[in-house]
Amino acid sequence: MRCFRWILPVFGSLLFACQGSNKPDSEKGLADIRDTKVMQYAIEGKTIYENLCANCHGLDGMGLGRLIPPINGADYFKEDIGRTIRIIKNGQEGSIIVNGMEYNGVMPANPKLTNIEIAKLTTYLYNIWGESRGVISPSTVEKYLNEKGSN
């Protein structure tokens, strides 16, 4: 009987310990970010994402069929932060391959987004869903926007 008293606390602490680390990458969100500076940016980044991006890409970043590509777990997204930043600002048209699937839609440009807003948005996106790239600063955003990449 005595040993039962043990079970509950041990079990409880186990449950707590496992929370977060047990999630699949695709479900890791804002609450799983551990770095304070990243968190500061990501909180506002999440709001920007929900207002401007989630309508198409989904709150879970999974996209829509073969119509709208995913961001969550997308090779195309992970490959090139600079390209992502340029797409956010300037939009994108034409055929792209994401996770081996062809997409051929139009993503509207967001010319009104400031560098700090893009910094917050990308800091959010690159530190959830299994990514942990740290803070992406406004100066980094500026540098990438001035680069001529594939977008």
Added chain:
Amino acid sequence: MKKLGSWVVLVLITAVVACSGKESSETDSGKLPVLGHSYINEFEMEGKMVKDTIYHKIADFSFVNQVGTTITNADVTGKVYIADFFFTTCPTICPTMKAQMLRVYEKFKDNPDFQILSHSIDPTHDTQEVLKEYAERIGIEDASTWHFLTGDQEKIFEIGQTSYLTTAMEDQNEPGGFLHSGAFILIDQQGRIRGLYDGTKEDQVNRLMNDIPKLLP
């Protein structure tokens, strides 16, 4: 010790009983209202005055779906269907609406008495071919349940405004050039409106999925 045990059981049972039953809210029971303007028609029949309620109904229509089949009222008479208005190049609410409609489709697609009519409000751009590709890209392989409709733009605007009681019009100030609501309109076997839901909100679409079986045989 024994006493304590029975106590625990009793408390647990009470808790369970208290918590069940909360599930059945008013929306789960009872009939769905008939929406839109209705009027009472009085006429004489065999020397008696008879009162007959005339409900708002969806007007006659004829549009073409993604595989080139003409769809008219005859195709949905006797069926429960959902109508909505969208366009393929819509940069705002349409993807969300389609993601939500996909949930409804997945749940009811195998029911022969259920249909979905998605009207394009940009039919000039959204030709049959464009709609076919769009449908396939969101994973709709055939046109047995979900019809993506194109046709005369004026007729589509008109049926949106006057029959489905929703907003659908051209507006250059809107992103994408069109103003339309994200409504999903639930229509019964007789062409009457039985529910309006915001197709961009998950909880309202849940309510829709809850209401559809109330109309199905």
